[in-house]
Amino acid sequence: GENVEQHPSTLSVQEGDSAVIKCTYSDSASNYFPWYKQELGKRPQLIIDIRSNVGEKKDQRIAVTLNKTAKHFSLHITETQPEDSAVYFCAAPPKGSSNTGKLIFGQGTTLQVKP
Amino acid sequence: EAGVAQSPRYKIIEKRQSVAFWCNPISGHATLYWYQQILGQGPKLLIQFQNNGVVDDSQLPKDRFSAERLKGVDSTLKIQPAKLEDSAVYLCASSLMGGAETQYFGPGTRLLVL
DSSP: OOOOEEEOSEEEEETTSOEEEEEEOSOTTOOEEEEEEEOTTSOOEEEEEEETTOSEEEETTEEEEEETTTTEEEEEEOSOOGGGOEEEEEEEOOTTOTTSOOOEEOOOEEEEEEO | OOOOEEEOSEEEEOTTOOEEEEEEOOTTOOEEEEEEEOTTSOOEEEEEEETTEEEEOTTSOTTTEEEEOTTSSOEEEEESSOOGGGOEEEEEEEESSSSSSOOEEOOOEEEEEO
């Protein structure tokens, strides 16, 4: 079935380094790409999102870039801190479902930031 | 603003038993989602409501799962009979209108089927 490919599945960085997570989607008409952070045993929470009319969006240490031609988007975290350690999920609308609210989530990336 | 509420938080049942989960979305949110999150995977949409109508239930195993949102506010998700593979966290989320906007998740119900 249709899915959103997310890589890597695990990522370990030293505190202060940058982390990059990449996702690939299949529907060129998709227009909304959120990123969620889920700490162990907690609920997923939106950290940033991007719409298809922009190529990049930044919020303090977090940025998301979108390449519509290649159909991939990436999460960039700079100056990582131990509290950034969590599982990160990307999501995108499935084919034919833009503007419906329906999302397919990636498999998740477990980020570990070592102090 | 109160967040999305869910109960119970944990449930252990034996296979072939039935179980029900409850969700109260953020006040004023028209759209409500139920997701299943199996350990180590991303959330998978089971059903989406817009007010009290079903928008999408294409991923809901209708032979054993059912859901309702009778008055367009609270929702219940039921499994009957449960199978071992139903062990997962069941997440409820809501959004203001549906569409390309933030979905706010509840704390989830962790189900273990023995």
